[in-house]
Amino acid sequence: MQELGIYLHWPFCKSKCPYCDFFSRVDKKIDQDDIISNYLRQLSEYRSLIGTYHIKSVFFGGGTPSLIKPENIAKILGKIDELWGLDASAEISLEANPNTNTPDLFAGLRSAGINRLSLGVQSFNDDELKFLGRTHNSTQALKAIEDMQKNFTNCSIDLMYALPNQTVHSWQKQLQQACRLGLKHISLYQLTIEDGTVFAHKKIQPLEENKASELYLLTEDFLQQFGLHKYEVSNYAASGFQSRHNLIYWQGGEYIGIGQSAHGRLKLNNKWFAQTDNLQLDALTLKERAEELIIMGLRLTEGINKTQFKAICGLDFDNFINQDFLASAVAQGLLCNNTSHLLATRNGFLLLDKLIEGLCC
Ligand SMILES: C[S@@+](CC[C@H](N)C(=O)[O-])C[C@H]1O[C@@H](n2cnc3c(N)ncnc32)[C@H](O)[C@@H]1O
Ligand code: SF4
Structure with missing residues (x-):
């Protein structure tokens, strides 16, 4: 049977980070029930449109999907199971922000069916966290990692680097800290200054290109010693811990995206379509699809x-x-x-x- 990934976008955060141009807003009064019933309706409509598939992965991304109540996560996963079937082999990931960590949250997410967590730590250094406008500090980050590791074997953290004035020494300290924690997957993103963000408005300058390249090459060598191998331009994993959902994107598989700003790729009646929110489908030419495969595939260490x-x-x-x-x-x-x-x-x-x-x- 053909395989499918399902991406669900949660567009809310507790606060907006000054570097971030992801689609997200800060909304104090969110009616989760309303949004969730909209997601459930869309899932049913996709099932009618695309038919049977083997669900390879489900990914709750954001925004900050760790703000979704665990019972609502369970409702969504229950619906996917009812529509397509969801077996134990499916990777079910959720992006969590340390600023949402409450004592029972991660246990609740695990009970709801999440089996992989990705935590937006960004840095272990309080000055860097402040500069990045994060609302957690390093102690809270470490506590969230501890709670995550208590509840999940398959877990990951995001760190950001190439911050203005960052030195080799300070980045190495961050990597050392991450490796000491025994993580099996790490995503490492070079800070980019995106148009329309507070950082762009403040004219924050990223680290000079040669220095950023030096940090990039050092990262690869450093993590290798700890058994974390680069498998994609920003992603490092121990054997067996690569993100199966993200591999669908990079290897040109099929997935649907639910939620404003989410998108998918589907092959229906032997033709490729770009899918956007609310079942919008736009046919792709062979050339467009081929170019996408090159853009995504070259990001992988194994290549195209x-x-x-x-x-x-x-x-x-x-x-x-x-x-x-x-x-x-x-x-x-x-x-x-x-x-x-x-x-x-x-x-x-x-x-x-x-x-x-x-x-x-
Ligand atoms: C959509 S966020 C999900 C995680 C969650 N919202 C959080 O921030 O904790 C995915 C990741 O993208 C990275 N990111 C966002 N904007 C970036 C930028 N301008 N430059 C580099 N990395 C960025 C951050 O590491 C972030 O954790
Ligand atoms: S980095 Fe994460 S928490 Fe910050 S605004 Fe973007 S999506 Fe929200």
């Missing part, structure tokens, strides 16, 4: 599987990409091209956007 590429979009990989650009990028040591895969090298990962643009033009 050429056979899979053809199976997904129907186009021959070697004919599709710009061969002159490829030859030059291989000669410069930025890409590695073998019969089965095209992948970025260690240095290539520092120039991913340029490589993607060159391959697709």
Whole structure:
């Protein structure tokens, strides 16, 4: 049976972080029942539209979905089970913010059916947390990690780096702290200054590019010693702990997205569609789909599987990409091209956007 991932977007946060351009708002009076019944209705409509699938993963993202009451999480998972079936092999993740941690929250989420938690720690340093406008401190972050690890084997944290003036030494201390905690998955994001955010308005300058690259390469080497291997440009995992849901995006699988600003990709009657909220479907051309597969696939350490590429979009990989650009990028040591895969090298990962643009033009 075809496999499907389900993404549910929760667009509310307790406060808005000054760097964040994710779709989220701070709303003191949220009628959860209303939103949840809308999600349940949409799930039923998707089931009628797309038919049977094996549910590979469910992902509650945000915003801050750890604000959803556990009983509402259980209602959503119950509905998915009723519509498609949800077996023990499904990865069911939720993004949690340490500022929502209450004594029983994580146990409640586990009882509701969540089996993987991803915690937005961002930093273990109080000055950095303050700079990032986070409403938790390092003690609360550590407490939330402890509570998370008590309740979940499969868990992850997000950290942000390449903050203005960050040094190799201070970033290494953050990594050391994370590794000491025995985490099996870590997502590490370089701070980007996004248009429309408070940071952009304040003209905050990110760390200079060469220094950010130095931190990126150091991260890979450092985490490797602790058995955490880079499998995607920002994601590191011990064997067996890669995010199965995110791999659907990077490997070009099918998923639906529910909630304002959520999106999906579906193959219906042998044609690919981009799906947006409320069952909106827009047909994708083969070229558009092929470009997406390159944009997403090159983010993976294993790179793009050429056979899979053809199976997904129907186009021959070697004919599709710009061969002159490829030859030059291989000669410069930025890409590695073998019969089965095209992948970025260690240095290539520092120039991913340029490589993607060159391959697709
Ligand atoms: C949608 S947030 C989910 C986590 C949760 N809302 C929280 O912040 O704790 C996903 C992650 O994206 C990262 N992120 C958001 N904006 C970013 C930016 N401008 N630069 C780098 N990373 C960013 C943060 O690490 C954040 O944890
Ligand atoms: S980083 Fe997370 S908590 Fe902060 S505003 Fe964005 S989604 Fe909300």
